[in-house]
Amino acid sequence: MKTTPTQTPSSCKSDSQLTKEQMTDRIITAKVKKQLTWTAIAEQIGVNEVWLASACLGMNSMKHDIAEKLCAILDLPIEVQTALEMFPYKQWSFEIPQDPLIYRLYEIVGVYGETLKEIVHEKFGDGIMSAIDFSMTVDKEENPAGDRVVITMNGKFLPYKSW
Template sequence: MMNKELMTAKILEAKVTKGMTWEAIAEAVDMSPVFTTSACLGMNSMAEDKAFALCETLGLDKQVAEALQSCPKKAWDGAVPQDPLIYRLYEIVGVYGDTLKEIIHEKFGDGIMSAIDFSMEVDKEENPKGDRVVVTMNGKFLPYKAW
Protein backbone atom coordinates (compact mmCIF):
# COMPACT_ATOMS: atom_id res chain seq x y z
CA MET A 1 0.00 0.00 0.00
CA MET A 2 1.17 3.51 -0.78
CA ASN A 3 2.20 5.62 2.22
CA LYS A 4 0.74 9.05 2.98
CA GLU A 5 3.95 10.90 2.02
CA LEU A 6 4.03 9.44 -1.48
CA MET A 7 0.27 9.95 -1.79
CA THR A 8 0.66 13.64 -0.94
CA ALA A 9 3.52 14.06 -3.40
CA LYS A 10 1.42 12.53 -6.20
CA ILE A 11 -1.59 14.70 -5.34
CA LEU A 12 0.49 17.90 -5.23
CA GLU A 13 2.12 17.06 -8.57
CA ALA A 14 -1.27 16.37 -10.18
CA LYS A 15 -2.73 19.56 -8.68
CA VAL A 16 0.03 21.63 -10.29
CA THR A 17 -0.15 19.73 -13.59
CA LYS A 18 -3.93 20.25 -13.80
CA GLY A 19 -3.62 23.88 -12.62
CA MET A 20 -6.33 23.36 -10.00
CA THR A 21 -6.91 25.16 -6.71
CA TRP A 22 -7.83 23.40 -3.47
CA GLU A 23 -11.20 25.15 -3.76
CA ALA A 24 -11.81 23.62 -7.20
CA ILE A 25 -10.69 20.15 -6.09
CA ALA A 26 -12.94 20.32 -3.03
CA GLU A 27 -15.87 21.46 -5.14
CA ALA A 28 -15.32 18.55 -7.52
CA VAL A 29 -15.60 16.04 -4.63
CA ASP A 30 -18.31 18.00 -2.77
CA MET A 31 -16.30 18.53 0.41
CA SER A 32 -14.92 21.54 2.26
CA PRO A 33 -11.61 22.96 0.97
CA VAL A 34 -10.04 22.77 4.44
CA PHE A 35 -10.89 19.09 5.00
CA THR A 36 -10.03 18.13 1.42
CA THR A 37 -6.63 19.80 1.67
CA SER A 38 -5.98 18.21 5.06
CA ALA A 39 -6.77 14.74 3.69
CA CYS A 40 -4.56 15.35 0.66
CA LEU A 41 -1.72 16.37 2.97
CA GLY A 42 -2.16 13.13 4.92
CA MET A 43 -3.74 14.38 8.15
CA ASN A 44 -7.28 13.01 7.57
CA SER A 45 -8.83 10.18 5.60
CA MET A 46 -11.61 10.23 3.01
CA ALA A 47 -14.56 7.97 2.42
CA GLU A 48 -14.16 5.62 -0.54
CA ASP A 49 -16.46 7.55 -2.90
CA LYS A 50 -14.73 10.88 -2.13
CA ALA A 51 -11.24 9.38 -2.51
CA PHE A 52 -12.08 7.91 -5.91
CA ALA A 53 -13.79 11.15 -7.02
CA LEU A 54 -10.68 13.12 -6.06
CA CYS A 55 -8.44 10.71 -7.95
CA GLU A 56 -10.69 10.87 -11.00
CA THR A 57 -10.57 14.68 -10.86
CA LEU A 58 -6.77 14.69 -10.70
CA GLY A 59 -6.15 11.69 -12.96
CA LEU A 60 -4.61 9.57 -10.21
CA ASP A 61 -4.66 5.80 -9.75
CA LYS A 62 -6.36 3.41 -7.35
CA GLN A 63 -3.32 3.29 -5.04
CA VAL A 64 -3.70 7.01 -4.27
CA ALA A 65 -7.44 6.52 -3.60
CA GLU A 66 -6.65 3.65 -1.22
CA ALA A 67 -4.03 5.76 0.59
CA LEU A 68 -6.55 8.59 0.93
CA GLN A 69 -8.90 6.15 2.70
CA SER A 70 -6.30 4.84 5.17
CA CYS A 71 -6.28 6.12 8.74
CA PRO A 72 -3.59 8.74 9.23
CA LYS A 73 -1.04 8.96 12.00
CA LYS A 74 -1.78 12.44 13.31
CA ALA A 75 1.67 13.44 14.42
CA TRP A 76 3.86 16.38 13.61
CA ASP A 77 7.32 17.59 14.42
CA GLY A 78 7.44 18.94 17.98
CA ALA A 79 9.88 21.68 17.01
CA VAL A 80 8.59 25.21 16.43
CA PRO A 81 7.98 25.44 12.67
CA GLN A 82 10.15 27.71 10.58
CA ASP A 83 7.50 28.53 7.97
CA PRO A 84 6.35 32.09 8.82
CA LEU A 85 2.61 31.44 8.38
CA ILE A 86 2.61 28.26 10.45
CA TYR A 87 4.86 29.89 13.05
CA ARG A 88 2.35 32.74 13.43
CA LEU A 89 -0.43 30.23 14.13
CA TYR A 90 1.76 28.74 16.88
CA GLU A 91 2.34 32.29 18.12
CA ILE A 92 -1.42 32.92 18.26
CA VAL A 93 -1.95 29.80 20.36
CA GLY A 94 1.04 30.73 22.53
CA VAL A 95 -0.28 34.23 23.18
CA TYR A 96 -4.02 33.52 23.24
CA GLY A 97 -4.24 29.80 24.14
CA ASP A 98 -4.69 30.35 27.88
CA THR A 99 -7.16 33.16 27.16
CA LEU A 100 -9.25 30.91 24.91
CA LYS A 101 -9.13 28.14 27.51
CA GLU A 102 -10.33 30.51 30.26
CA ILE A 103 -13.17 31.89 28.17
CA ILE A 104 -14.28 28.45 26.93
CA HIS A 105 -14.28 27.12 30.50
CA GLU A 106 -16.21 30.15 31.73
CA LYS A 107 -18.87 29.76 29.04
CA PHE A 108 -19.09 25.95 28.87
CA GLY A 109 -17.45 24.48 31.97
CA ASP A 110 -14.54 22.07 32.27
CA GLY A 111 -13.91 20.41 28.92
CA ILE A 112 -12.39 20.77 25.50
CA MET A 113 -13.27 21.79 21.97
CA SER A 114 -13.34 18.72 19.74
CA ALA A 115 -10.98 18.49 16.82
CA ILE A 116 -12.95 15.44 15.66
CA ASP A 117 -16.47 16.90 15.56
CA PHE A 118 -15.01 20.02 13.99
CA SER A 119 -15.09 22.25 10.94
CA MET A 120 -12.93 25.13 9.80
CA GLU A 121 -13.23 27.72 7.08
CA VAL A 122 -10.63 30.11 5.70
CA ASP A 123 -11.94 33.23 4.02
CA LYS A 124 -10.55 36.43 2.57
CA GLU A 125 -11.98 39.74 3.74
CA GLU A 126 -11.08 42.72 1.60
CA ASN A 127 -10.10 45.72 3.68
CA PRO A 128 -8.74 49.13 2.62
CA LYS A 129 -6.01 48.81 5.28
CA GLY A 130 -4.95 45.43 3.84
CA ASP A 131 -6.82 42.22 3.12
CA ARG A 132 -7.67 40.11 6.18
CA VAL A 133 -7.45 36.37 6.74
CA VAL A 134 -10.59 35.07 8.47
CA VAL A 135 -10.25 31.65 10.11
CA THR A 136 -13.43 30.23 11.63
CA MET A 137 -13.11 27.13 13.81
CA ASN A 138 -16.22 25.32 14.96
CA GLY A 139 -15.76 22.42 17.36
CA LYS A 140 -18.22 20.53 19.56
CA PHE A 141 -17.74 21.13 23.29
CA LEU A 142 -16.87 17.92 25.12
CA PRO A 143 -17.18 18.15 28.90
CA TYR A 144 -14.87 16.13 31.10
CA LYS A 145 -16.69 13.41 33.02
CA ALA A 146 -16.33 12.70 36.70
CA TRP A 147 -16.56 9.08 37.85
Protein backbone atom coordinates (compact mmCIF):
# COMPACT_ATOMS: atom_id res chain seq x y z
CA MET A 1 0.00 0.00 0.00
CA LYS A 2 1.33 3.42 -0.91
CA THR A 3 1.34 5.98 1.85
CA THR A 4 1.96 9.69 2.00
CA PRO A 5 3.25 11.89 4.79
CA THR A 6 -0.28 12.43 6.10
CA GLN A 7 -1.55 8.92 5.40
CA THR A 8 -1.00 6.00 7.73
CA PRO A 9 -0.90 2.38 6.54
CA SER A 10 -4.14 0.57 7.41
CA SER A 11 -2.29 -1.72 9.81
CA CYS A 12 -1.35 1.33 11.93
CA LYS A 13 -4.74 3.04 12.06
CA SER A 14 -6.13 3.95 15.42
CA ASP A 15 -9.78 3.37 16.23
CA SER A 16 -10.51 7.07 15.73
CA GLN A 17 -8.90 7.34 12.25
CA LEU A 18 -11.46 6.95 9.50
CA THR A 19 -10.90 5.33 6.14
CA LYS A 20 -11.91 7.35 3.09
CA GLU A 21 -14.95 5.05 2.73
CA GLN A 22 -16.06 5.70 6.33
CA MET A 23 -15.47 9.43 5.82
CA THR A 24 -17.64 9.40 2.68
CA ASP A 25 -20.44 7.55 4.48
CA ARG A 26 -20.51 10.17 7.24
CA ILE A 27 -20.45 13.06 4.77
CA ILE A 28 -23.26 11.65 2.62
CA THR A 29 -25.38 10.90 5.70
CA ALA A 30 -24.94 14.46 7.01
CA LYS A 31 -25.57 15.98 3.56
CA VAL A 32 -28.84 14.05 3.17
CA LYS A 33 -29.91 14.80 6.74
CA LYS A 34 -29.37 18.53 6.19
CA GLN A 35 -30.99 18.35 2.72
CA LEU A 36 -28.04 20.11 1.07
CA THR A 37 -26.77 19.81 -2.47
CA TRP A 38 -23.13 19.71 -3.59
CA THR A 39 -23.78 23.04 -5.29
CA ALA A 40 -25.10 24.67 -2.10
CA ILE A 41 -22.20 23.37 -0.01
CA ALA A 42 -19.63 24.38 -2.65
CA GLU A 43 -21.06 27.92 -2.81
CA GLN A 44 -20.80 28.27 0.98
CA ILE A 45 -17.18 27.10 0.95
CA GLY A 46 -16.14 28.84 -2.26
CA VAL A 47 -15.03 25.80 -4.29
CA ASN A 48 -16.16 23.99 -7.45
CA GLU A 49 -19.02 21.53 -6.84
CA VAL A 50 -17.44 18.75 -8.94
CA TRP A 51 -14.13 18.99 -7.08
CA LEU A 52 -15.98 19.10 -3.73
CA ALA A 53 -17.97 15.96 -4.50
CA SER A 54 -14.82 14.20 -5.69
CA ALA A 55 -12.96 15.05 -2.48
CA CYS A 56 -15.93 13.97 -0.35
CA LEU A 57 -16.03 10.68 -2.28
CA GLY A 58 -12.36 10.14 -1.39
CA MET A 59 -10.63 10.87 -4.71
CA ASN A 60 -8.96 14.18 -3.71
CA SER A 61 -7.64 15.65 -0.49
CA MET A 62 -8.72 18.96 1.00
CA LYS A 63 -6.65 21.73 2.45
CA HIS A 64 -7.19 22.24 6.17
CA ASP A 65 -9.33 25.40 5.91
CA ILE A 66 -11.68 23.88 3.33
CA ALA A 67 -12.09 20.64 5.31
CA GLU A 68 -12.77 22.69 8.43
CA LYS A 69 -15.50 24.72 6.64
CA LEU A 70 -17.14 21.58 5.24
CA CYS A 71 -17.22 19.89 8.64
CA ALA A 72 -18.70 23.02 10.22
CA ILE A 73 -21.46 23.18 7.58
CA LEU A 74 -22.29 19.48 8.02
CA ASP A 75 -21.66 19.33 11.80
CA LEU A 76 -19.06 16.60 11.37
CA PRO A 77 -16.36 15.61 13.90
CA ILE A 78 -12.60 16.16 13.65
CA GLU A 79 -12.09 12.55 12.47
CA VAL A 80 -13.90 13.41 9.22
CA GLN A 81 -11.81 16.56 8.81
CA THR A 82 -8.61 14.54 9.31
CA ALA A 83 -9.70 11.98 6.73
CA LEU A 84 -10.59 14.75 4.25
CA GLU A 85 -7.07 16.15 4.60
CA MET A 86 -5.37 12.80 3.95
CA PHE A 87 -3.91 12.21 0.51
CA PRO A 88 -6.02 9.65 -1.34
CA TYR A 89 -4.84 6.39 -2.78
CA LYS A 90 -6.66 6.70 -6.10
CA GLN A 91 -7.98 3.37 -7.20
CA TRP A 92 -11.17 2.10 -8.75
CA SER A 93 -12.61 -1.13 -10.01
CA PHE A 94 -11.69 -2.26 -13.51
CA GLU A 95 -15.08 -3.93 -13.90
CA ILE A 96 -17.62 -2.16 -16.07
CA PRO A 97 -19.96 -0.36 -13.67
CA GLN A 98 -23.63 -1.24 -13.61
CA ASP A 99 -24.93 2.20 -12.63
CA PRO A 100 -26.54 3.53 -15.86
CA LEU A 101 -24.99 7.03 -15.70
CA ILE A 102 -21.47 5.79 -14.98
CA TYR A 103 -21.86 3.03 -17.58
CA ARG A 104 -22.80 5.63 -20.22
CA LEU A 105 -19.64 7.59 -19.44
CA TYR A 106 -17.62 4.38 -19.96
CA GLU A 107 -19.55 3.85 -23.19
CA ILE A 108 -18.71 7.38 -24.37
CA VAL A 109 -15.00 6.76 -23.80
CA GLY A 110 -15.30 3.35 -25.47
CA VAL A 111 -17.00 4.78 -28.55
CA TYR A 112 -15.25 8.17 -28.76
CA GLY A 113 -11.99 7.64 -26.84
CA GLU A 114 -9.87 6.89 -29.90
CA THR A 115 -11.56 9.73 -31.80
CA LEU A 116 -10.75 12.18 -29.00
CA LYS A 117 -7.17 10.90 -28.94
CA GLU A 118 -6.81 11.48 -32.70
CA ILE A 119 -8.21 15.01 -32.53
CA VAL A 120 -6.10 15.96 -29.47
CA HIS A 121 -2.95 14.66 -31.20
CA GLU A 122 -3.77 16.59 -34.39
CA LYS A 123 -4.32 19.83 -32.49
CA PHE A 124 -1.62 19.54 -29.80
CA GLY A 125 0.88 16.86 -30.80
CA ASP A 126 1.91 13.70 -28.96
CA GLY A 127 0.82 13.94 -25.34
CA ILE A 128 -2.01 13.65 -22.86
CA MET A 129 -4.59 15.78 -21.07
CA SER A 130 -3.70 16.25 -17.42
CA ALA A 131 -6.07 14.96 -14.79
CA ILE A 132 -4.02 16.85 -12.17
CA ASP A 133 -4.04 20.34 -13.70
CA PHE A 134 -7.72 19.84 -14.46
CA SER A 135 -11.18 21.22 -13.84
CA MET A 136 -14.64 20.00 -14.71
CA THR A 137 -18.11 21.49 -14.62
CA VAL A 138 -21.52 19.91 -14.98
CA ASP A 139 -24.29 22.13 -16.27
CA LYS A 140 -27.94 21.75 -17.20
CA GLU A 141 -29.07 23.04 -20.57
CA GLU A 142 -32.81 23.37 -20.85
CA ASN A 143 -34.14 22.05 -24.15
CA PRO A 144 -37.76 21.54 -25.31
CA ALA A 145 -36.82 18.07 -26.59
CA GLY A 146 -35.43 17.14 -23.16
CA ASP A 147 -32.92 18.78 -20.85
CA ARG A 148 -29.26 18.25 -21.76
CA VAL A 149 -26.29 17.34 -19.55
CA VAL A 150 -23.26 19.49 -20.37
CA ILE A 151 -19.96 18.17 -19.01
CA THR A 152 -16.95 20.37 -19.64
CA MET A 153 -13.49 18.94 -18.95
CA ASN A 154 -10.55 21.32 -18.99
CA GLY A 155 -7.09 19.77 -18.62
CA LYS A 156 -3.63 21.08 -19.32
CA PHE A 157 -1.93 19.46 -22.32
CA LEU A 158 1.21 17.57 -21.32
CA PRO A 159 3.47 16.70 -24.25
CA TYR A 160 5.52 13.53 -24.14
CA LYS A 161 9.26 14.24 -23.97
CA SER A 162 12.09 12.54 -25.77
CA TRP A 163 15.34 12.02 -23.93
